[in-house]
Amino acid sequence: MNGTNGLRAVIQNANAPLFDAAGDPDTLRDSLTLGQLRRLVAQTPRPKLPLYAYKYEDTDSLKAELQEWFSYGDNEILLEAKQEYEGRYGVWSKSSIDTRSSYIDDLLQQLQSSEQADRIHAGMLLLYVVGGVFGESTAPEHQFHWITENARHFHSRSVFYKTYQSFRNTCEIFWESATEEDDFSQEASQKRSSCRLEMVLHLTVMYFMLEVLRTDQSFRDGLYALQPAILPYFIEMVGILRWKSGTDYPIFLVLWKTILAMLGGRTELLKTKEYARRRAGLPQELPKDIITASPLDYHIYRQEVISKYPSCQPPPPCLPIDFDATTITPSYTDYASRPKELPLLNNTYLATPMPSAAPSPSNSPKLKKQSFQTDQNMPFLFPITDEINESIPFSIKEAGELFHSRLNMSLATFQLWKEQDIFLKTERGWIDPVDDESENKDDSPEAIKLRIVEETYKSSLPHLQSCVVVLLKVLLAAVNVPQLSPIQEDAEEGGESQGRLTLDEIDDIRTREVTMKAISGIILLLLKWFRVSHVLKFEFLSQLLVDSRCPLLLLKVFGLQDLSTSIIETCEMKESNFFQVCSNHSQNCHSPINPQQSEPELLKPNGGIAITPSTTDEDQTLITEYSSRLFFTSINFLRILQKLVKKKAHRNLILVQYKSWQILRKPLKVAQDDLRLYVLKITKGQIPYCGRKWRSSNMRVITSIYLHCRPDLREDWLSGLDVEADIDDALPQEHALRAVIEGYNVRRYPSGMKALGYHTKLERDFFEEQIAQMSVQHDNEDIFMQEDKCEKREEMGETQR
Template identity: 30%
Template sequence: MRVEHADDTSHQQEMKATFATELGMPMFNNEPVAIILFNMITKFCNGSASHFPVKKVLLLLWKTILVSMGSLKELHQTKNEMRRAAGLPEWPEDNVEVCRNIRASTPPAAGMEFMDGRRSRQARQDAFDPFSDADEEEEVANSEDQSPGTPRPGSPVAEPVETPVIKVNKALPWRSKVREKDLEQFLAQTRQKFVGLKVHNDLNSLAGLPNPIHEGVKVLKEHIYVSLSEVQIKQEEEVTKNPLSQSDIAETAAEALYRSMLPNLPQYMISLLKLLLAAAPACKPKTDSINILADVLPEEMPTTVLDSMKLAIDVNRHKEIIVKAISGLFLLLLKWFKLNHIYQFEFMSQHLVFANCIPLVIKFFNQTILAYVQTKNSISVLDFPECVLSEEEELSAETLETGDSQTCCWRNMFSCINLLRILNKLTKWKHSRTMMLIIFKSAPILKRALKVKHAMMQVYVLKLIKLQTKYLGRQWRKSNMKTMSAIYCKVRHRLTDDWAFGNDMDARPWDFQAEEYALRSCVDRFNNRRYVNDGYDPDFKPVDNNLQSILGEEVQLTMEFKMNYEKWLEREVHGTQIDWDLLLRH
């Protein structure tokens, strides 16, 4: 359904589009398929339906949302359409495409490796090996299958293929960005320094400022990027100031899904995180943890070595697919909700943070991540369609130990990249959540993840390290200059961001709690106005002033009032003298 073929007729294209639309519409009990699957996951996690095949439910949920809302490639196209509609210029960069042209760097050497000298370089391999320790690589094979940016529902593991050589870019891979807030702060500081005045809401007056400042302002204006999120926040502020003015709500697939998820979204996030915790290899199972292996473990445990190995491989594969589905689902929802409206994204993000998503992801990476992405928990001769189309091969313990010839498990690589992207989305521009990364000591954990020589994974690891550098201290920066250089070469630059120092005046620890409370207040106001009160602020909801309709309105009396009605009648009516003439005059 998601793959476009050159020979598709217009009728086939129309049927695919119709199917994707109907998939997001209410069906059973006035609920879309995605909400039914979300409720199945919640029931599975609270123990009321432990017999559900949770892996299949998760995969079906993820692919249902992929079909109904679209992949990340379609999201990028929709984003440019929405930017044009909002009067903003298109943004041509696609993160996945840019990362494919970035060269993976050699991971920083550990202390013992540095003292012992360089290790001998491995022989060059014909296929791209993301785990090669060679310090100098002139050729990097980047293919669609090797860069797991967007998953393919039909093939959870993509095999590396031979591709043409791509020359390494000498320029920085990203276009620099500047926020209007950054330009305002720059002008405020320079005006205070050279003129001694404050000018509000003025980004053009440069009177009294030296020529280098003029040139700096010109460069900043050339790189200003106004995001859709900023436009949406300003629109919400206008609606708050003028409650009677309502903005139009476009009925998109993401809007319909969010409206359906809203009443139980916190429970959905908690349930998915519970499953992720149960499937994470670095987490030890507890007695009260969820049993995600109910549909994998046989009634009788295996008695032979071969059967035991097959079961162990199947259990690990089962967990890996669950992690893949949950990470892909989280990333897809976060990106589509952020595009649809920033406060939908913030609502989901806050509930993920409240449910300890940040420490869970850090704990997930607190393992030998290089070994995790190199595991081969699959038996090729038993995989479909190999087991059907090929001749049956005899399995033995030796063939299972040998495994296949893949350089890595692209399923696990995909999961790791997704989790890093989720962590980036939760912490970006949030000082309180950045401090959580520092409190849970994520810097050394993330630095170990750089041992995986995969460009996209390294980019998102370096982004997370960049957020923390100004808080880690001068000695850490001096001891990790290779990591700092990698950040400079691979991560997008904010022209006024002093990430490599520590002069950020916004990062005040006493503002952290207030930051989350202020965000929660904006999100609650958005949800109450847009979904709870049918688009109206309750204080400004229209009032019925028609006498006939008011007298004809049925009022439900409480049981307490009915039991004490006679006492109220005696006290308030019969026992009270009323001057009716005086009442009528007033």
């Protein structure tokens, strides 16, 4: 700010009159030229933009995640569970371990009762115990201690397994009652409401155990041993919600935490990816600080060098890619959509002679100087000496060796190349399509995770599309926020006293945010783990998301809100949160909040909590007043969008058509590194198709891409040398990729693909199909011949008449 004030003073002095009021020419002030003003502006230090102190992680803190499970309307259930426990049982914290174990066993016995009232009573008490027995707690920290201890005790008594079985039975009863559409009696409605309550109680116990023990290896092993497998079951249950009603909000949170507990987050992903590379026989990946090149980029560069220097032989590529290939996926599948040329035998104008040459040369104008210059596209054949190496410039050889040394074969590229080779051979009938890799017998944690992903994909294949539809429908309903309520409108027109939202409105906004957070976590984790297992699993899920218009829905999410303003609003009511409600209804807790340990808080007009900002040692202001839930959801949505359109020309063209840059400019204004990085990555893929006018007016964005995005050795996204060819090949490449995906799924998961209605070719081989096609063609020819004979007979009969 000091530099700005100094510049303002200089400009004011520059605009002042050259003479003072007395008109003395000796007091002539120094004039400021335009060049001096520009240098002064360039040298003036600009204030640094304040950054948000948010750090992206797999989840929020444990306390925050537990609080997000309960809506503000669930406080009555907590108090009812407390009343069910008190007066009937002893003090939990003073009981022995054996007494607690026998009490838990009694509750599990009631959980298997045939009477629904007994099951609900047992679920209430299990909820109270796993919630930390807050009636006996002395502080929120004391309650949190008993939450972790009771979760471990529940694990030792197999509470999760029995709760899971009881939940499945309750779901079957609920769906059977939900199918009875003609039964609108009060008894049937009460039965469905009781089933909903019972399911929510079971999900609460499972959610608390998943969140507290998801890093415990013994608990994770117990999840692996569940039958039926819990992860495919929850995915199937989400898919069933497409056709039947249920508890959609809690099941999304439980599914998200189940994926995290069984598979893990970013750390486990990196370890599993390294293991998958070793199993595939690939070398270790190059460090992130080294600029690398893909095999396809090196192949294109090598072909360009060979066409220009025929005597040059750069190091061979790691994959035998076709000479004119521009993508890894096969390009022959689009031949059917292209117009076929007529064969020479059917050409009517085959005997037409060539046109004769002109009798004399035409009077052409004088050739320009450019016509005599060397064509850069023509090969350099000379000079050639006895030693071939001397005919090639040293820089060209050095560039080829450098390019080859930075070659990075990703696991996805290797898997895609292998599968497209199998796909081509299968289509030509040269291999058995049932041929598959041998099962991995390794018992390492990474191998177990890959087997879990494989089993999940195999079991969930018929339900993935329904699961995607349900997730996106709920997301769309959460995005379509109603208009401002009268209270908010009065707040905008009137004073601050009328600006408070009601508790129900805050709870509704908070529930939508938590739902969007869970949906973003589910989709992102499934995409990442499917990609580690096999790239075509990832591509199949991406295909389902794109076909359901997920990219356009995500653009709508960012278009309907101004992230720079909504990110600082936290829809929370401190007095209605889980730990605060439990603390207020504890018998031993006198002061719900310790003022010495809590940070200073400012109550915002909308009922949110704002923390005072702080500064770092480098005088860089950090904004600590933000919504971590909205940050997490926004970054996840950007990462999902980037994964769906990365290196996909057809999908990037769709974003360009819908002018996504006008929408993505909003999150780019938020000063957070992860958020900006993925906005720049998405924008980088669209720049080749935006045109020169867009590039010239957005040079600051292009500069940010060069500064923050990881570059490649072959960077041609800004030049756009062959954009028209990329646009023409975009849709055929998308079709070719989908053909490879279908071949992969049909070959490895025939039962799941049959359930989806796909025709599998495993019943007969290639030659049987060819014979069948020939027989069909022969039958058609016989039919045509018979029709011709009938027509001729009719014509002869008419002539005779």
